[in-house]
Amino acid sequence: xxxxxxxxxxxxxxxxxxxxxxxxxxxxxxxxxxxxxxxxxxxxxxxxxxxxxxxxxxxxxxxxxxxxxxxxxxxxxxxxxxxxxxxxxxxxxxxxxxxxxxxxxxxxxxxxxxxxxxxxxxxxxxxxxxxxxxxxxxxxxxxxxxxxxxxxxxxxxxxxxxxxxxxxxxxxxxxxxxxxxxxxxxxxxxxxxxxxxxxx
Amino acid sequence: xxxxxxxxxxxxxxxxxxxxxxxxxxxxxxxxxxxxxxxxxxxxxxxxxxxxxxxxxxxxxxxxxxxxxxxxxxxxxxxxxxxxxxxxxxxxxxxxxxxxxxxxxxxxxxxxxxxxxxxxxxxxxxxxxxxxxxxxxxxxxxxxxxxxxxxxxxxxxxxxxxxxxxxxxxxxxxxxxxxxxxxxxxxxxxxxxxxxxxxx
Numbered sequence: 001x002x003x004x005x006x007x008x009x010x011x012x013x014x015x016x017x018x019x020x021x022x023x024x025x026x027x028x029x030x031x032x033x034x035x036x037x038x039x040x041x042x043x044x045x046x047x048x049x050x051x052x053x054x055x056x057x058x059x060x061x062x063x064x065x066x067x068x069x070x071x072x073x074x075x076x077x078x079x080x081x082x083x084x085x086x087x088x089x090x091x092x093x094x095x096x097x098x099x100x101x102x103x104x105x106x107x108x109x110x111x112x113x114x115x116x117x118x119x120x121x122x123x124x125x126x127x128x129x130x131x132x133x134x135x136x137x138x139x140x141x142x143x144x145x146x147x148x149x150x151x152x153x154x155x156x157x158x159x160x161x162x163x164x165x166x167x168x169x170x171x172x173x174x175x176x177x178x179x180x181x182x183x184x185x186x187x188x189x190x191x192x193x194x195x196x197x198x199x200x
Numbered sequence: 201x202x203x204x205x206x207x208x209x210x211x212x213x214x215x216x217x218x219x220x221x222x223x224x225x226x227x228x229x230x231x232x233x234x235x236x237x238x239x240x241x242x243x244x245x246x247x248x249x250x251x252x253x254x255x256x257x258x259x260x261x262x263x264x265x266x267x268x269x270x271x272x273x274x275x276x277x278x279x280x281x282x283x284x285x286x287x288x289x290x291x292x293x294x295x296x297x298x299x300x301x302x303x304x305x306x307x308x309x310x311x312x313x314x315x316x317x318x319x320x321x322x323x324x325x326x327x328x329x330x331x332x333x334x335x336x337x338x339x340x341x342x343x344x345x346x347x348x349x350x351x352x353x354x355x356x357x358x359x360x361x362x363x364x365x366x367x368x369x370x371x372x373x374x375x376x377x378x379x380x381x382x383x384x385x386x387x388x389x390x391x392x393x394x395x396x397x398x399x400x
Contacts, residue, residue: 121388124396157397165385166393178388185365185385188321188378193366196324197357 003096004193006032007186008089008115010101011179012108012160013123014153016134018169019102022123025176026183033098033183036089039065042080055085073103073110084111098183105156112162119186121179122163126170128153203296204393206232207386208289208315210301211379212308212360213323214353216334218369219302222323225376226383233298233383236289239265242280255285273303273310284311298383305356312362319386321379322363326370328353 013019027033039055041062050056057065062081065071074083084101092099101111101118111118125131131153135146165182169175213219227233239255241262250256257265262281265271274283284301292299301311301318311318325331331353335346365382369375 122390160397161394163390165388166390166396167388168393168396178384181381181384182388184378184381188365188367188382190322190363190366193368194361196366196368197360 004187006093006096006098007183007192008093008099008101008111008118009033009121009183009186010103010108010111010118011121011123012103012105012156012163013169014125014131014156015149016131016138016153017123017125018134018172018175019123021172022167022169022175022179023100023102025172026179027100030180030183032096032187033100034092036084036092036099036101038082039071039085040080040082042082055088069114072101072114073107075107086114098187105159109159109162117191119165119182120163121165121167121182122160123167123169123175123179124157126168130170204387206293206296206298207383207392208293208299208301208311208318209233209321209383209386210303210308210311210318211321211323212303212305212356212363213369214325214331214356215349216331216338216353217323217325218334218372218375219323221372222367222369222375222379223300223302225372226379227300230380230383232296232387233300234292236284236292236299236301238282239271239285240280240282242282255288269314272301272314273307275307286314298387305359309359309362317391319365319382320363321365321367321382322360323367323369323375323379324357326368330370 011019011023037051037053037055039057039062041057041059044050044056048054059081062083065083065085066074070086071083072086072089074081089099103111108120112120125134128150132146132150135141135149141149167175167178211219211223237251237253237255239257239262241257241259242254244250244256248254259281262283265283265285266274270286271283272286272289274281289299308320312320325334328350332346332350335341335349341349367375367378
């Protein structure tokens, strides 16, 4: 039996939803999931190796990648640009890995359009009140920043109609179990395995 | 937050796929899944209670249920008829339970047509050779019966194009984990939870 192709898993959620905790809990002991590696025009820091945390490119090469549709999504900021290289993702999927992409709703929508079989997961807190409490509890953001984050969260909710799954993070262990279950279930999809039905 | 509606989970697979072992392993410790209760025209045995293993009805009432579209699927045999009562399933789903239906491919297709959001799962052995070994290993079937079962399995494979998921049972624990993951994942579907996004 040939190695089954992996799935691209896109995860988004407002700042304060607890996304990174949920993801790291879910990936404990799973060797079938890896993170995608982004390209960036940012300069590498002294100990950063190309292809580990990022692929480092200059702005000309970055724009060429955009031009040639080599990126599944990208965002250009004033200082630096970031994107997800299609070739790297495809290579990992072909190796049978599930590739995880942690990006904002706008980038996620680009990926959804370019790879319709990507699995789109949206993680949210149980309520806006709890999100506000969590943001305040961190003690890292100014009042103004917290308000901006809450407005941003509501905008994202309104734009999130293209996601396949919603995880409500009221308990990190439960949310992690749901996240992990989604990856497992998506690997059982008929389309991925139907060839075995005709090989008999 | 109102109780989330459950999902109807339909499971099929050839005799010898190990379906019942996989299902019972998967349901260990899950209180959010129950089996559907079929109606039958078969006479109750002395210790059988109506509504437990079966709802017992006479043939007139059974045919009325078919006529009134009260059954999600049904099959009439020479001796007895069996069917899945829609009202019972709907009641359980509304209570937030996931309802499990273990039926053959033909019945599953009827359910799929009547309830398009039912989750369709097909369990198969790793290969026809292994299926044959398992059937022989049981020691319960005649050679003729084994051959008939293998032909039946191949027919079912060819008709199984409407399933959502395929579980390959080469290891019962892994297959059970996949089955359980599918139920969990399906309860995270956007359509079931999207109301929370607009409640903020």
